[in-house]
Amino acid sequence: MNALERRIRRPSWMTPFGSEGFGDVFFDRLWPEWRRDLGEEWTPAVNFFERDGKYHLTADVPGMSKDDITVTVENGYISVIGKKEETKEEKEANYYMKETRYGSFSRSFRLPGEVDEEKIEASYKEGVLTVVIPKKEESKTKKIDVH
8 A cells, every 4th residue: 555545536437447546647637627526626736755754744725724724643644624715706807717726625645654643733834734743753672670
């Protein structure tokens, strides 16, 4: 199982052979709008990497409020969930094209190892969500003197 496996299931017509393997490579590029059927209009770009003994997750979520973003860790998965709403309306403007992206998104990834859930830190600045996930310290061997 890939460490960064998505937990979202594709529609059955996208997995004719009963496997999720070709979804990202083939169907997601030919039919990027399939997430709209799930009520998801957009998916933010996410980077997940390890540095200095910690896992780092960054997500590009411009135009959102930090109150609209939820980060959870459960059963070895980290999930980022958010909702972006478009409420601005201009009465005098005659739009010929408007490409504002809005809707909800949900991204879940399997964590590659044990993490210290009590020390996870998340911040949001200038449209980028940053989550720092410390690894759980391995138990150290302690020598016990025999008397």
